[in-house]
Amino acid sequence: MLAHSRIVSRKLYNLNTIRCFSHLPLSVPIKLPNGLEYEQPTGLFINNKFVPSKQHKTFEVINPSTEEEICHVYEGREDDVETAVQAASNAFENGSWATIDPFIRGQCLHKLADLIEKDKEIVASIESLDNGKSIQNARGDVQLVINYLKSTAGIADKIDGQLINSGSNYFNYTKREPLGVCGQIIPWNFPLLMWAWKIAPALVTGNTVVMKTAEATPLSALYVSQFIPKAGIPPGVFNIVSGFGKIVGEAITTHPNIKKVAFTGSTKTGIHIYRSAATTLKKVTLELGGKSPNIVFGDANLKNAVQNIMTGIYFNSGEVCCAGSRVYVQDTVYDQLIEEIRAAAENVKVGDPFNENTFQGAQTSQMQLTKILEYVDIGKKEGATLVTGGERIGNKGYFVRPTIFSDVREDMRIVKEEIFGPVVTISKFSTIDEVVKMANDSEYGLAAGIHTSNINTAVKVADRLKAGTVWINTYNDFHPCVPFGGFNASGLGREMSMEALNGYLQVKGVRAKLYD
Template identity: 45%
Template sequence: MENLMKMYIDGEWVTSISGETREIINPANGDIIGICTEGDERDVKEAVKAAKRAFYEDGWMDTTPDVRAALLLKTADLLEKRSEEFALIETINNGKTLDESRYDISDSVHCLRYYAGIINKPSGQTFYVEDNVQTMVIREPIGVCGQIVPWNFPLLMAVWKLAPALAAGNTVIFKPAEITPMSVIKLFEIFHEVGIPKGVVNIVLGSGSKVGQEIASNMDIDKIAFTGGTSTGRKIMSSAAANIKNISLELGGKSPNIIFADADMELALDYALYGIFLNQGQVCAAGSRLLLEDSIYDEFIEKLKQRATKIKVGNGIDRDTKMGPLISRDHMEKVLSYIEIGINEGARLVCGGHRIVDNGMDKGFFIEPTIFADTTPDMRIVKEEIFGPVLVIQKFSDEKDSIRLANDSEYGLAGAVFTKDITKAMRVIKKLRAGITWVNNYQPAYCEAPWGGYKQSGIGRELGTIGYEEYTEVKQISINLAPKPNYWF
């Protein structure tokens, strides 16, 4: 089939063994924008064979840091050169605005260069212990890594996983989300162009139930890294137990954004909107729970409504669009069902709440920026991750009350505090059970700092030196400096 998007296994572009295909849809208008080959368990097994051979037999595990760094730097350079092409692909396939896509591409370039720069920086330890023994600790690559990413940040999430894994000397079987594979396929074209050896990077396209399940349970995969929903994370964790895989999971969130009365209101308004409506609210760390101090509750909500109702929703490729479509019809209907649940639970609908079908948007998957006020902790819209442009607002009376409400969640991914009192901010942040926190800010992520959550938001961390270490094993080496028999037996 002409223009069929293929998988990359053992240095070759291949179609699936089954011959199945999948249509890729533009969420802004429902158009078919491509057809890709659709793999299954058999394709994963072929990729694993290639990755295992590349790691153990072909010597990738022994490549020097400068070789791996050079490959990552070349990849970054080519990605940067083609950044506009990648941004357009990302917007057409995912729906986010071009400005957001451009930021994601830029961040991906930076992440590749960051990990190229730290390859030879990690240090070990040495100990001089009793009995004339010198002990040292070194880090080695884990081996064959399976990586699974979601559809909300297709390229960026891929680079967050691929860069540290390759930097540490591992080989990879990579699975993009089945509905957003296009930018990652293009990234693998760059991998091929820069000369990453055969079998080191492999991409298998297909569903989570087939390709994802095989990656999670395959006995020859040594580590799995997954970003996605908590329910899927539990299944992966269970499957990974088959061979006690090293695992890292970045899962769901229902993150609190706490606004105190003494905060800069314009600043807090700006980031309250940015925290929930960026990428149509399809962000694991979205500030989906807004906690307002009672004395500013009504005023803040009214100003928030005024700003939210002016957000320009439309096709992401249009320059004036600020919020694009949701990723798919199924996901749009899920979000709309949550809005209906919120209304039935008695929450006050401040604005939004409907699908947008006018001005030619009836074929896309658009929802108005939606805000609920007067919510209570027992409501499903407060407890469950909606993953869409839906903000729920709660009221608190004092610092202690804000902490209680903020931590009243099974999740613990992110959270923020807005106040001019930095000592108060730090008191609250230290009590917040979350892995990613901000003060007078919301959403920025830096590849220099670790990313991950507490509780049911996952285990392990991505990014930073800690993210690099997640792709290494720790080995102890003890050298007898005075070898002689001990005559124990």
């Protein structure tokens, strides 16, 4: 989703920043800012155990709110990917997971959700520490993780084939079978939620997994992975190789024994993965970038619309692939609404993620902070009006004021290009045809919002928008039974719901001739 494993790290990482610790422990004690204490796994997770990388290299993990080091974790290389793929292949071939009663797979996923739920405050705190998002946003993510694992567990035994009638002389049927070893590459903006969105459909359908977490935010996925064996999932079924995209991501994408790659991240990286995976004809699903329109009609409940605009762009510090970063307001309420949006943005609490009143925490990296501020300068030079925000807060931590631009043209870069931060543009429209044309004038097609009290308007406009998800009188409102994914440059395939399972299954047709 909520994108992006942009294969960047907290600082301007390159491979020279990696250190070698021959005796780095496989877990380290960490005291969280809210006083909670826990043991953070630091190893790769292979065959249900945390292990050091073969070359014993590590990389640092930075707290984006303080710019201080949290810890180091082991950094995998190609040989570690090979070990993980072998473990996953063995687990798939021995039938300990792929051929068992699907109901048992569902029970394991449900148990995994229960284990996370019992520890959810620590899990949310790790996510907030590592990513920089507010604790209230992190708690929401963890609840979505629990809900999705339980929802997917409930459909484990409902993956059916069909009988095909071709006359009395034949018995025909189809089976939907797992693919085998699946590679998964997840992003830094929703580290734990994307962990769940990826592993749940892969595991419930009987596949095994080798995953690369984002190098900027590996901690929460490593922590919850300790629950995998406790949930009854056999060794080798799920594996994590922490590391960098150019090494671990590339090794996963091109490995001949990996049958499918799932990636959430930037469109540019997604295209590269799509091309690389083609060399071994892998199945591919991609959840990529977005520049989503959020449309407000004059008859909308304006109070609710303003709140949904705030959620649409400032939730998760704006680091959301489906963020409603282009707001279109009908001319009859434009002047009123732009003032209300400005006031609401200036009242957004930005700062310490562990402050219970904070809504917008830190940006996840120095690189992302720099990119956002560069786009603010671009918007000013293009002639847009800076209504509010557009500056860094303080000198420590990657904090940005919620930012609004008005008086924009549709050809401006701040309107066309994904900024991936708390920056929104506001445009005026008069008619349905006008706003539909503007909303669809994008290479992306991930999501859209419509705010109106007229159900006829809502349905007709939703039908005309080129977006994989359309929210009506709400925004960034996810449910495990509703599919999520994009049109056009926003990707291929879907997350969540029964639709997500199709990316991890292949269909076998069986035709038997019957004799008298």
